[in-house]
Amino acid sequence: MFPMQVAELGVEGEGVWLALGTVLMLIGMVVFIAKGWGVQDPEKKEFYIITILIPGIAAASYLSMFFGFGLTEVPVGESYNSFAAANDGVLEVYWARYADWLFTTPLLLLDIGLLAGASNRDIGALVGLDGFMIVTGLGATLMKDGIARYAFWTISTIAMVLLLYYLFSVFTEAAADLDEEARGTFNVLRNVILVTWAIYPILWIVGTEGAGLVNLYVETLLFMALDVTAKVGFGFILLQSRAISGDSTTPTPSAEESAAD
């Protein structure tokens, strides 16, 4: 059961970037597993499990898209953009990308929230906002009417701006109690999220699902590069940190809690 990709696109089209994305995510996952092998500290294990799962789920998503399981067609009308016009008014949409994001972006927020020492309530609020952002982004992608697509894109982008602001303000405040090393790692990871996540809606609006200024081949390449940076790059930075890697005895929040006790 290989629905569309192999038959119609394969590795000759954007499939090459989907295959590369699968491989890079798998490499990231294997490296993180190797790095975390033998870690005994329960709190560090949490970081490792979450960080390993992020590229693991993403690899499955890229494989799903490569084989066509994660691909569908949305009839938007020939007047929507040049790609719809060239394809009888139909857009090819990789829905698995959004299912992946609905799973992995909350895990990224959980990772950075735990590092910052944010409260469960703050992490939960951010995860809720994140879910809303992804689902409304999906609405933009799956709508047949052009105006509704851009309306949902706007709502999703506003949610993203609120999310990034919340991340910048509340999580940064929570991280203020960390030691210099852990705070430095948090700042870098926060900035990685701020920059990479902000590019996604721009890519959507210029890509085949939006104005159609960028073709599917380039769009898939750029999404893959963003995904690998936001997931594998994020994981490398987090697990290289001395607060997590095992070079220090325990993550800073534990040490401070112990001192407080």
Place this chain on the structure above:
Amino acid sequence: MSDNDDDLAVYELNTRSVVGLVVSVVVGVAGLFALPALQEVFGLSFQQAFWPLLAVEFLAFVGVAVSVLRLHEERSFE
């Protein structure tokens, strides 16, 4: 908790959380491949199959998050 209790406290793997973690990951990954089969088996349109599947994906994330955060239970000897 006294200093003595601190010395004796150990972290024990929560078996239910391990099972929850594995099940959530398997469900999440399977969901990424399941849509065409769901449409074919139940005769559903894309939208009819997709939104429930998306809800399952989010529940799989919740399962992972809860399982990871409860993976270890602190045990102390009285």
